[in-house]
Amino acid sequence: MKPPASDLARRNRRMLAGAFTLVAGMVGLSFAAVPLYQVFCKATGFGGTTQVAEKGADRVVDRTVTVRFDAEVNRELPWQFKPVQNAVQVKLGEVREIRYHAKNLSDKALVGTATFNVTPDKAGIFFNKIQCFCFTRQRLEPGQELDMPVTFFVDPSLADDPHMKDVATITLSYTFFLAADQTAAAVQDQAPAGAAAVRPGG
Incomplete structure (x- = not known):
C-alpha cells in the first residue's frame, strides 16, 4: 500500500x-x-607565519642571529623587487629596519600585494614585525621606484627555547602578486629610492 x-x-x-x-x-x-x-x-607561527608587534621587545639578549632577505615577483606583475641588503646580523630583541626596493617596469600604474613567511618555519612565532609594506597594498606609477621599509625584531625568548638552539639564520621571504583590486591602494609612509637601508645607530 x-x-x-x-x-x-x-x-x-x-x-x-x-x-x-x-x-x-x-x-x-x-x-x-x-x-x-x-x-x-x-x-x-605555523608555516613560518610571522607575528605583528606594536612596539619592540622589553629586553635585548647577547645572542646574535643572521636575518637573510629574499624577494620574488609573480610573473603576472611586471615589477622589479629585491632587498636593499641581503642580510643583517641582529641581537635577539634588537629592533632593526631594512628596506626592499621595488620598481614598476610597465607603462601603467599597478597595485601589488605581498605574501611573506620566514624559514625555518619554527622561527615564525619569534619573528615580529612592527612596520611592513606587506601590511597594505602598494601602488606604483609607471616607472616609479620605492624603497619600502620593514621594521622587525626577533623575540628574545627564542634564546630560552631548547628547540631553537640550532637556529643561527632566519630567512624572511616576500612574494609580490598583482592585486585583484587595481582601483586603489593604501598609502604608507615610504622612503624615496636610495634611502639608507639601516636605521642610524642600528
Whole structure:
C-alpha cells in the first residue's frame, strides 16, 4: 500500500530542507576555514607565519642571529623587487629596519600585494614585525621606484627555547602578486629610492 501523497510531500520537503541545511553548513565551514586557519597560523607561527608587534621587545639578549632577505615577483606583475641588503646580523630583541626596493617596469600604474613567511618555519612565532609594506597594498606609477621599509625584531625568548638552539639564520621571504583590486591602494609612509637601508645607530 502506497503512503498518501501528503505524506510523500512532507517527506520530500524534509529531505530537501535537510539537504539544504547540510550544503549551507558545508559552505559556511569552507568560508570560516580560511580566517580560522589564518588565526591559527598567527598564533602558532605555523608555516613560518610571522607575528605583528606594536612596539619592540622589553629586553635585548647577547645572542646574535643572521636575518637573510629574499624577494620574488609573480610573473603576472611586471615589477622589479629585491632587498636593499641581503642580510643583517641582529641581537635577539634588537629592533632593526631594512628596506626592499621595488620598481614598476610597465607603462601603467599597478597595485601589488605581498605574501611573506620566514624559514625555518619554527622561527615564525619569534619573528615580529612592527612596520611592513606587506601590511597594505602598494601602488606604483609607471616607472616609479620605492624603497619600502620593514621594521622587525626577533623575540628574545627564542634564546630560552631548547628547540631553537640550532637556529643561527632566519630567512624572511616576500612574494609580490598583482592585486585583484587595481582601483586603489593604501598609502604608507615610504622612503624615496636610495634611502639608507639601516636605521642610524642600528
